[in-house]
Structures are given as C-alpha cells and as structure tokens.
Amino acid sequence: QVQLQESGPGLVKPSQTLSLTCTVSGDSITSGSYYWSWIRQPAGKGLELVGRFYSSGSTIYSPSLKSRVTISVDTSKNQFSLKLTSVTAADTAVYYCARDPGYGFDSWGQGTLVTVSS
Amino acid sequence: DIQMTQSPSSVSASVGDRVTITCRASQGISSWLAWYQQKPGKAPKLLIYAASSLQSGVPSRFSGSESGTDFTLTISSLQPEDFATYYCQEAYSSLRTFGQGTKVEIK
Numbered sequence: 001q002v003q004l005q006e007s008g009p010g011l012v013k014p015s016q017t018l019s020l021t022c023t024v025s026g027d028s029i030t031s032g033s034y035y036w037s038w039i040r041q042p043a044g045k046g047l048e049l050v051g052r053f054y055s056s057g058s059t060i061y062s063p064s065l066k067s068r069v070t071i072s073v074d075t076s077k078n079q080f081s082l083k084l085t086s087v088t089a090a091d092t093a094v095y096y097c098a099r100d101p102g103y104g105f106d107s108w109g110q111g112t113l114v115t116v117s118s
Numbered sequence: 119d120i121q122m123t124q125s126p127s128s129v130s131a132s133v134g135d136r137v138t139i140t141c142r143a144s145q146g147i148s149s150w151l152a153w154y155q156q157k158p159g160k161a162p163k164l165l166i167y168a169a170s171s172l173q174s175g176v177p178s179r180f181s182g183s184e185s186g187t188d189f190t191l192t193i194s195s196l197q198p199e200d201f202a203t204y205y206c207q208e209a210y211s212s213l214r215t216f217g218q219g220t221k222v223e224i225k
Contacts, residue, residue: 037214046205046216046217046218046219047162047205047207047216048216049213049214049215049216052212052214060212060213062213063119063213096161098161100209100214102209103150103152103167103168103171103209104152104154104164104167104207104209105152105154105162105164105207105214106164106167106173108161108162108163109161110160110161111161
C-alpha cells in the first residue's frame with residue numbers, strides 16, 4: 001500500500017521560498033502511470049492543485065502559480081519536492097501531496113500546515 | 119478553465135436520511151468526475167471515481183450518477199461517520215479543478 005509523507009518548515013517569512021518534500025513508500029514515483037501532485041487548502045477553504053508531474057517527467061502547474069512554482073524529483077530517494085517562491089500570506093495553507101492514477105487522487109499524505117508570517 | 123459548481127454549500131440532515139449533493143461542470147467532462155469526503159484535520163478520501171465507480175473499501179450507501187454536465191453524489195442512509203465536507207473534482211483537464219465543497223451537518 002502506497003504511503004505519502006510531507007515534510008518541511010511550518011513557518012516561512014514573506015517574500016521567501018516555501019520548500020516541501022513528499023516521501024513516497026510502497027510505490028516507485030518513476031514507474032506506473034501516475035501523476036504525483038501537490039494540492040493546497042487554505043484554512044476553511046477549498047482544494048487547489050498547485051502542480052503535478054507524470055512518471056515520464058512532464059510537469060503541469062496551476063496557471064495562477066506558474067511563475068513561482070517548481071516541482072522536482074529525487075528518484076534515488078523516491079521523493080518529489082515543491083518550491084514556491086516570493087510567498088505572501090495568501091500562500092498560507094495546508095499542503096498535501098497525493099497520487100493520481102488519472103481518475104482522481106487515490107492516496108494522500110496527511111498534509112502539512114505552512115504559515116507565511118514574519 | 120473548467121469550473122465546478124457544487125450545491126448546496128451546506129445541508130443539515132439526520133441519521134438515516136437520504137442526502138444528495140450536486141456538481142455541475144462548466145463544460146463537458148465525459149465521466150471524468152470524482153467525489154471526496156473530508157473530515158476536519160484530515161486529508162480528503164476518494165469515494166467515487168469515473169462519476170459512478172465506487173472506490174475500494176467505500177460503503178455501498180455512497181453512489182454517484184451523471185446526466186450531461188450534472189453529477190450527483192447520493193448517500194442513501196446517512197450514518198454518524200458521514201458528517202463531513204464533500205468535494206467533487208473534474209479529472210478531465212490537467213488542472214483537476216475541485217468544487218467549493220458541501221458540508222453535511224447534523225440536524
């Protein structure tokens with residue numbers, strides 16, 4: 001059974017870079033037909049796809065975040081990472097990593113709260 | 119971009135009630151629609167995919183249906199553990215847009 005676990009700082013200062021890592025166990029992020037994704041949820045609000053990559057290497061980013069976001073992969077550690085630059089208070093949210101077989105997100109990490117504040 | 123509009127935003131119901139939640143897509147998405155349940159402080163849980171396919175391990179009281187660009191999640195007999203927020207999500211586009219959510223509350 002696949003498991004995903006987010007890790008990274010819970011507090012980031014405005015204008016700095018948010019960096020999170022998702023460690024995957026029970027599945028390889030380079031095999032199979034999966035999209036490995038980052039999703040965020042501000043407190044009391046809905047869910048938003050931040051970006052995702054396919055096991056073949058292609059990436060997709062939210063148009064509203066595209067200029068600030070990068071998803072990278074470390075195949076040796078079976079991890080994928082999120083970097084979001086020039087953060088503001090509007091980026092404060094719970095960030096989830098998740099696996100998408102193409103029809104929906106069937107496995108999720110527990111989520112990690114990132115607060116942007118000085 | 120595809121917009122997903124859920125209704126109602128909240129519903130009050132009692133244990134044993136039948137509950138229906140609707141999601142409308144702004145354009146055709148075929149059957150590329152998923153439903154999730156989210157409880158406070160937890161990650162969403164996939165309930166239904168491909169509009170009407172039940173995810174493994176999900177109770178059969180949950181069902182999904184579609185009619186054109188309108189999709190419905192039905193809980194046939196509400197149980198205490200079903201009080202939560204429910205989201206639809208299109209799996210047709212790369213952006214995987216979610217609906218705004220429907221909170222099912224205790225009446």
